[in-house]
Amino acid sequence: MSLDPETVRRIADLARIAVAEDEVARLQGELNSILAWIEQLNEVATEGVEPLAGAVRMRLRLRDDVVTEGDQHEAILANAPDRADNAMGSFFAVPKVVE
């Protein structure tokens, strides 16, 4: 499989990374060379092999249902590039989203 310029633009859009038009061709080349190399995996017979998501061979632990966090909105908002405060309280602010 190899990427066309349209696919490069589509995945850049999915990943929310702005790509200038004059970068598309270079990225296409780089990504295709990586993909071409990756595709040697097709040599491996994997019929009937259970996919392995991680190397941990144990059960998922569950947490007790207790509230361990108090109000820490100052710490949560301390690094915000745009923070807004009004009578209701404190928020992260972003350009207006239309639904």
Add this chain to the structure above:
Amino acid sequence: MGFIIEGRSGPWEIVCGLEVHAQVISKSKLFSGAATAFGAAPNTQVSFVDAAFPGMLPVLNRECVAQAVRTGLGLNAQINLWSRFDRKNYFYADLPAGYQISQYQYPIVGRGEITIALADGTTRRIGIARLHLEQDAGKSLHDQHPTKSYIDLNRAGVALMEIVSEPDIRSPEEAGAYLTKLRQILRYLGTCDGNMEEGSLRADVNVSVRRPGEGYRTRCEVKNVNSIRFVMQAVEAEARRQVEVWESGGEVAQETRLFDPARGVTRPMRTKEHAHDYRYFPDPDLLPLELDAEWVEELRRTLPELPDAKAERFQRDYQLSAYDARVLVAERATADYFEAVARGRDPKLAANWVMGDLFATLNRTGKTIETSPVSAEALGRLLDLIADETISGRIAKQVFEEMVETGADPAAIVEAKGLRQVKDTGAIEAAVAEVLSANAEKVAEYKAGKDKLFGFFVGQVMKAMGGKGNPALVNEILRRALG
């Protein structure tokens, strides 16, 4: 036959399925120790995990898992002892991590079903396709600033159960009945409070239309409808819109729409079109969720009695009509109230009082069964006073009003107001004699065959005795006196 939309070119059938997001009742969030309470000041119930700070990791809440299993059991569904959390990747203002932890390929609950009762007395089974656990997103406020949206992450990470029905629903009424029943079951189980105004229960409605007997056509999803009435309206509005599109030679496009309750129509969402590609993959911060069969059995054993079973039992044990039983089990608290009143008493009398005077009082005073001014115990004691003939049923209504007003004990009210029933035959005979002599004409009419006047005499005697005469004795003595 079911619900049909008569188009210009013939009949159309509705095909509808519901995806319901039900907020799980838990103290803390699905993957963090932040609180879940409704209505807190913005961003005060947010952990660094919920805000997706660098290096933060999710740890699954056992109670949320238990709640999902309970719900699955309540829906007669298959519990999957092996399930998995996947990441659903997309960018959104109130989705801090850029992905939602959800269950895509392997949900915790598989197929189940709900039986709904319809107005015509029939029932239908609606299939449940699956139930999975996932995180809620935060909330964007668009009305706080002219050019900005404000983000509150209090809800981010709260546990949701997404309950997906099969496309078995065929009418707005069925959609309403399905959601009502689902909500009732969730509330019985104590797994979701069902509060649609607060957003604890939200429905996405999938609607398509087809000619009776044909296969499925393109469906549209109407997002986030927040009341049962609106769900019914949205199903109908969307179905009629689609019929119109098909009949005018158009093609229904698969899209996400919103219901506008003010105008009673659906409209497409105005989101900028990005490719929708969620790139699901197993969350590498978590391991597969494996449940012990014994734990599931333990949850099954401790499941509360559900509305259908309770209604059946009420009919069986209390000889109630199907209708009365269904009304009394609608809310678990009402059913419990009724049982507390009915236990050891005349169940029919208890049902009449609960569904009659009590419901009327709650309606009038704007109270709920939980905040009822008359407790089940107090109402029970009132019924006891009727049963042992301390007071008559008529006097009991007067006592009940007093109980609503003052909260006083029924026996105390009876004593204080001297409402005790008169069983002294001498006093009754005197009152009867007085009434008969004051109504000589009517006595003559009665004797001439106008039997219906008997009730009039009873009323007059009761009135003369301030309502306190024992009804059976009054009847008996009157009948004798009128010979």
Add this chain to the structure above:
Amino acid sequence: MSKPTDLTIAEARDLLGRRALSARELTEAHLGAIERLSSLNAFITLTAERALADAARADDRFARGEARPLEGIPLGIKDLFCTEGVRTTAASRILDGFTPPYESTVTRKLWEAGAVCLGKTNLDEFAMGSSNTTSAFGHVVNPWRRRGDNRDLVPGGSSGGSAAAVAARLCLGATATDTGGSIRQPAAFTGTVGIKPTYGRCSRWGIIAFASSLDQAGPIARTVRDAAILLRVMSGFDPKDSTSADVPVPDFEAAVGRSVKGLKIGVPQEYRLSGMSAEIISLWERGAAWLREAGAEIREISLPHTKYALPCYYIIAPAEASSNLARYDGVRFGMRVDPGGDLDDLYAATRAAGFGAEVRRRILIGTYVLSAGYYDAYYLKAQKVRALIARDFDRAWEEVDAILTPATPTSAFAIGEKQDDPVTMYLNDVFTVTANLAGLPGISVPAGLDEGGLPLGLQVIGRPFDEETVFAVAGAIERAAGFDALPAVRA
């Protein structure tokens, strides 16, 4: 007494304990060295004031006889570990100005054991790289020089700042992380010891994620013993990390001197790559000979899917990274570029400006391999190959107790070399990446020099949670190799 900066952790611990050296002197010596050798660019952030306060507290403790296991030991912290109140960058512009309000579990354990925080070390951006040239804070220079060649060499990556700092004696030890070889490869390039423990041994809580199913923290130090001392403190169950293993932490230091007599050591034939240099092959053979002489039995083994580990890794790691790095969106922390459009424009502009070329490349690859229509062909396929790689090792453990391989296919290369094609750079991790995919402990030990006088490392891979055997074998190699070469640049 040798210079304070030349001490091993074990030696410093002894001198401090005998009060023959103060923590203050030790810390000041290192702070001075960091300043003098700032041209190595090993540190992104220095915490000199904090270090002196830590040292003062340590001296207090020694005075009161309340010293803890790492009391007064000055360390460098890879700038991928979140440190409360101390800027944390992941060597990326996108985290511009980010100061975590929390401390990673691993670093918290180090401070609770009395260690002194010198500062945050440089790395490849988001730990993506094998050369430490992708850092937004500039590349790190390897303190070693090739004989007769004055070009700056890479220290390896991604933990290049930690490795260079330890090699140049800017700290006694450092934390690092390893997703595909990021501890072991820079350790090999700088003549230091680096161990990636079993997946789940060290908590990942508070470490900025690259690829969650592969990331593991570990130490870089100058001796196997020092690595063992650090790893013991860094390890342990953490309920805040769902992949953390609830297993006891053994006394790794005690395992270092343990005899290897009777151990079966596997030498996997598939690691003999075509075109591999004769020096690497002979180093590997020498390593096997040392272990045989020490009483171990050397066995040829087969790990048939080795060849596919790297392409498998370059699907899984970018896939996880593409998701893990979605949170850097300019909303809650870090950099924001607002081009004046809608929120999507803000995201795209922020992420284009905030991420460097290699990070963007990997996010795009990861996005692609997970996207609809390609998931099965790439991601699912890679997971199946991963299962086969893990199975190869499972079978090997039926035959052997540890596996010996070269740590890297070459010694350190010059800055700018191998930069034209990403895949050439990726090949650096060919020997190390299998241990990440299978979740196994692996250590890199300096074992000799190449023709150019640059260090080469041997790798020992062990069974899950059997770091003790790994340390024992590494200790035997260290003793036999007697590696005492010193980098050209050092304090």
